[in-house]
Amino acid sequence: MMRAAPSQEEVRRHNLGTLLRHIHLRGSASRAELAEGMGLNRSTIMALTSELTAAGVVREELPRDTPRRAGRPSLVVRPESTRVYVLAFDIGVDRLVAARVGLGGVILERREATRPRVPFDPDELVGALAAFTRQLVRRTDRDAVCVGAGAAFSGTVRRADGMIRYGPNLGAIDVSLGNALSRRLGLGLTVSIGNDANLGALAEHRRGIGAGCTDLIYLHGDVGIGGGIIVGGRLLDGVDGYGGEVGHMVVNPSGRRCACGSRGCLEAEIGEHALLANAGRTGAGRVGRDAVRAMVDAAARGDAAARDALHRAGDWLGLGVANLVNVFNPGMVIFGGTLRDIYLGSAAQVRSRLATSTLAAPRERVKLRTAELGDDTTLVGAAELAFSEVLDDPLEVLARLRTTAAGRLPDRSGSNA
Template sequence: MSRSRPSLGTLLKHVHRSGPMSRAALARHMGVNRSTIMALTRELAAAGLLEHQPAAARSGAGRPSLLVRPRPERAHVLAFDIGTDRPVAARVGLGGQLLDRREADTPTHPSSRDMRDVLAELSQQIQQSATPGSACVGAGAALGAEPTTIGADLQRLLGRPVAVGRRAQLAAVAERERGAGAGFRDVVYLQGGDRVDGGIVVDGANLGRHDGQTPAIGHMLVDPQHGRPCSCGSLGCLDTKLGRDALLAAAGRDPEVGHRDAVLAMVRDAAAGDETAAEALAIAGDWLGIAIANLITLVRPQVVILDGTLRYLYAGAAEQVHARIAHHSTPDTRRQTDLRPGILGQNAALLGAAELGFAAFLDDPLHITAASA
């Protein structure tokens, strides 16, 4: 049986990431025959990880084929999103199904001790709500860009390893696997907020590691001669043009007032005829287009996903964005790339953290399920 476990993991990964699949489709994807697929699905079904369901009714002779689907309630991971004002914890089941989600109100800048107390309470709540017989097979956490000990604190709280990664990169993973980038191999994800961050997927693999050694998209130079100083020590980085405070200052607005939704309000005011907001939005659209043109030239992605405040900016300044892309990239590269908003919303980083938690389990599902039961 041990020799078949890599194939068990491969099959479970397909179903976990793609949802219900026919045995014929699994055989094609894995390059094995139907009898092998039947044996593997039977073994995973016996462990409670998969089940068969009838496909939609079809006309013609013969029985309708069966679909293989994951059982989310049988195996789950604990996922945490800690890089926001309100820490979030969740149980995410096999197949990426969000089984339980809890959000806590915290001070804007909580102490480490306050954060540990919040995480302890959230962890207890989501674990108590688990279905009897459901195995916790891993844990993952999405952290902000700043160094923190929260990952280590979580490991002590849970008594198990916790895989950690940067929020934007994990959101990129989730959007590529379950969101706006599903089905594509080359994806760029851009997220706006206090700073600009993101993730890059090339040929289905993340560019960079989850431990912080990732592309610093916010520090891409776009205006080195005339730009303002950046926190990194350079001049004219993308952060200085499209970070939240920079956007609001350009529109003559106080960044401290209505901070969370202030960029969205600026975009709405521009559409309603506010000339100052409209001018600031158009200029921001220029800088976003220049940045995307650079990434298109470098990576040649099939999709660029815009999220956070950049989603609002693109909605209000799409004309400027596309004009800059057309001006600064070659026709063959820009024709390959589609721009679209993210669709997972506030759960993007959380679902990406869950994928970190599932990684070891999907490599050896029967061993880890048995150990966690």
């Protein structure tokens, strides 16, 4: 609660982090734009960019495609995306993705595998991700440096230590996946883990349709229904990191049993199982995002069973959204994963529920939108989680980058001297 004004060292860390965050999120900026945006004079901006340039984090160059004008064009600061990167993992029910993501948010390279629907074996999972990592790291430039790692997991994750507390659709309980993955990668990096929908919210807030919106709700459809909520520009994660479990909000107290033990949760009513069962589309091979999307397509083509199931889902989805609008007064609700398709196929039902079940005041400015980053929301969010730590405290990474000779991966298991 009590915090004194910052020291000189903190001021420098803050300014470097702010400048770097700006370059990371915008892709590029001129010194003049940075000076104006940060309220600092040009010589301070020059000192900051020089420090980042010397460490090889950004570069300054003439702008591309500038219209011919009088005078010398201002230099543009760009991220060194291929040199400074993070590892991002997306651990979904049906697929596993690993990627190298460069500063600036560029997905440089990716590996992807489908997963069979069996409860996951943590060792096997960690082994698969480590194998992907070896392939990704092997192909980097000699001077590239991995500065962090983040993973999105389809379940409930404890913030303090990355412990998986609940992942019914993956079958994991009380597994310390963060620690296991950090050890197995052997890169001297801590792998931060977050709930996939929370990270989807972060991604859409920073790089997607929600950019500039300080209060938004991201709803993610996969096998289950997840949620990520941005309040006042920050991810809501509660006292232990479990915040945002909107899929287990009860919308229908006399409804279907949910895997969590409760009844009538949003996930029980509109998750993949309920959706496909209501449409009579169960059976061998009919699982996953493709099956849900096939059902939405069938509804569009006039399949009555599919259409009725979809409209029913839209009604429950609308009720869930209405509750969230009353509670949060958000500026935007974003539908991602399979909820993107479900929302598009049942927008009339969603909007109708919203009209009847919210107060007029919180409803009047809320925008309903679909995720801009498509099926990469959660992966991009994992990368942002990894970058967050670098941007919050760039000094340590800058020191490492300066001393890392000719781009070998840092090995911090040895001496710190």
